[in-house]
Amino acid sequence: MPDRRRACIYARFSTDLQSDRSIDDQVALCRAYAAREGLTVVTTYSDRARTSASLIGRDGLQDLMADARAGKFDVLVVEAFDRLSRDQEDLAGIHKRLDFLRIPILAVNDGRADAIQIGVHGLLGQIWMDGHKKKVRRGMAGVIRGGRHAGGRAYGYRPLPGQPGELEIVEAEAEVIRRIFAAYAVGTSARAIAAELNGEGVPPPRGPRWNASTLIGNHARGHGLLRNELYKGIQVWNRITMVRDPDTGRRVSRTNPESEWQRSPAPHLRIVEDALYDRVQLSKADRAQSGARGRALTRPLRPFSGLLRCGCCGAGMSISNRRGTAILIRCSRSVESGTCANRRQVRLDRIEAAVFARLREELEHPAYLREYLRVYHGERQRLASAARRDKAQLGRAATKARAAFDRAHKLYIDGVTDGPAAEANIRRLLDEARAAEIALAQAEAEVPVVELHPAALARYIDALADLAPSLAAPTPPAQEAVAILRELISAVVVTPEESHVDVVMHGYMAMLLGRDRLDCRGLMVAEEGFEPPTHGL
Template identity: 45%
Template sequence: MIRAAIYARYSSDRQKDRSIEDQIALLREMCAREGMAVISTFEDRQISGGGAINRPGFQSLMRAAEAQSFDVIVAEDMDRLFRNQADYHTSRERLDFLGIQIHTASGKVGKLDGSLRALMGEMFIENLVVHTRRGMEGVLRDGRHAGGRAYGYRAVTGKPGELEIVEAEAEVVRRIFAEYVGGKSPRDIAHDLNKAGIAPPRGESWNASTINGNLQRGHGLLLNEIYVGKIVWNKVRMLKNPTTKKRISRPNPPDQWRVAEAPHLRIIGDDLWRMAQARKRETSRAEAGAAAKPRPHKQRRILAGLLRCGSCGGSMVSAGDRYGTYRIQCSTFRESGKCSNGRRVKRDDVEHLALSGMQRELAKPAYLVEYVKAYNDERRKLARDGVNQRGKLERRKGEIARELNRAIDAIVKAGVDPATLAGTIKRLEAERDEIEGKLAAIKESDKVIALHPAAIDRYRRDLEKLAGLLPRPDLGDCDELGESVRRLISAVIVHAPPNSEKLEVEIRGRLEELLEAPTFMRRSGGGSLLVAGEGLEPPTPGL
């Protein structure tokens, strides 16, 4: 009896979810007629066939193929499996090597007709894009909106493409333009909107970028011409990354934009719009001029990208320098005002505290030994607890294998309708997978980890070299040294309460560089709290 795996897919949330069940029912009938036993089913719901890499069900199907779990893949049509030639040829080459055939409702798929049908599927997608763009241009010519969300408006029920003004949001739009023309920065405007509890267009908070937008792409509230009664379409085009199969946007030149008059959607007057755009151009020229001035090369800091706010978890960014002293501040506070802590702290103080604390901690490897000992003790305890459980799980796994064999024999030899046993087989397979996961966890708990003395010595030497760089630890000519230290750290949490001189730094890092056991490579260690002027508090076992 030929073992078959069914694959079903539909691509749009506008299609019926029932489509999957209908495809599977059709294919089960076909397999029964052809004398094939359905071993398993795989499905992808609301996922395009344009990229196999982004379809979890298809990837599971290919993994099962590698395990030789079936002899043939059955799908309603080729476009359910492939709408891309590269995906077809790559997968077909692997399936041919494994000896697995492809069948559809119309019969076996050969190499030639398979290639032609994959080409036709790809051409269908390309033609669909052309037809969709043509339709959207027609919508625009009619004075309707061709897609995308615009703050201040909502769609008119039952009238595709038609918008109406939401007056409460329109007032917010007028406020933003008036405050911007009056001299407020987008960052200050976002802060005030968040304080007032006004809901943003999307997400949880207003940000400066939401208001300011991107001049090249023509995005952003201050650049949206719909507020003066003009619908602008085709500012960007969507391209599919051939590696990831994910869509990315690229800006189109202004001469490719499409504009339609929509005076009924006007929210602000022409004068206010012109003044806002004049300020935008002036600001952009000032920024471009500043960018054009030659700047001294900025050396990368050792902790760059690792600093986090202790109040909200946002990243800490440069907040300018005063009298040659560089400071950092929470980016969430700066951009949206959603973080309550706007205190600026000296960057040198944070770096000196973190790096000198690391130096002291690694100088006492007994802490690390204690950490690893506690970790291994816990693993051994889990191993002892799992001894009895392992025996029970192994016995049940054997029982499931026998039950599955009996079910397959009933289908193959006794002629039982596969549909009647599908639920039983699926339940047994799910239980088997769960048991295998538990057995793997028990096996993992048997392993222990050990400190790598050479790694400890290496990092201690590196950290001693850093002493000469403090309190300004630029990487400079010691990139290799800096990267070695950065491999130890996953984050540096800065605890700097507002209206206080108190400064604490919590280091969260990884032990994998100090361990030789591969079982620990993907696990992070604990955290250590470093207090300005006090060292470690309390002495904890790992970075």
């Protein structure tokens, strides 16, 4: 008879289709087992509708492990090991941690856990999960072959009550779909269609508004209203595979090759005629090719691409037009969905010039130069200190390299070796000897101290004067500088006023020095004083 010890019980069921009585039944079974083993149950833990494929999101199990570390119980009782996990890694990890805390795991159906039990049950659990997934997918494939819907909401349809997998057409939404296809087929852009639908207050499939992306979708995944083959009476399944991220526990989708997609006819769900559907696909392909050719001719991304924000709605701003060398930008939301009142176009080059001017004001602070010199000097000192620590090793390496060269050279002089191979070997040994001697000399040299000279600040400011044209150049150094600059700026907010445009820059200039090194504003925000009101921006 074992000693009377404190025990806890853990119970779990997998899906919300199961009854809460499953938890009660598991707990009752474990209590009876604990009584037979002479254990005192002090607490119970449970997770309802939580998969065994991951530990993330299982609050009951997380509380159990925390209380185990706090020493609140001595034994864990479960119905079976798969209640803890069917994943090999997770089950082994739970056992490893509880074993370290000297807390045994007792399973009503499987006995006391040991390395063999955990290994075998972890493997069997993993095999069961993999097989279960395959069976589910096989069942869904059968549903598609039978002409039924395998799941997922599609705009224009609703499920028939009491008939799983059966859909019917929602005529009001079907009319919207036919209208969208007809408009796109005659050349209306997806943005214009979305704006018109938003203006009329037509409810979108999801979210607060229609967008061009709602219609165009994603070609690789086959998503998008204009790509949905269900509208011409063909069901498509197996476009994606869902996998679980082991670090986050979240299910993520992976696109399957189109050769693995499964199609089945569903003529009763047809909303758009084949001729109209095919005409839209051809039009969409032509526009995509034209867009690709246009993108191939455009300049590289601007320094603030993706950072520009509309001050009226917070959406991004994108290039809308070009007038000679002038580039005009406009609120993307006003273009995509027509739901932002800011329809004004502003000069991107003037915004960039204003931002660069403000950056120069910030970077003219002497503390930045002092910090640069401090870091430079510190790095030189660190490298020199490391070299001095390795001085003896460098000396031995230089002596060895020089001796190897001398031996090879003597053999060549004495006629023992000759030919191109011997000459190449001598040259290589000479280069190695010289490199080793240079490294030794550098280790023995004193590190010069770099002082903050007034002329250095003047040169620094002169370099800032060329900041804008330097960063606009499509050269590798400029691209690297732009990448650093984008880390210092979080957003550039553009707000049109009646007579000018306000530009507000948000960023973290103190990141250059570290938050504790400079007594100045870490958040760089320019309000109306950012620059004088500029007409025509």
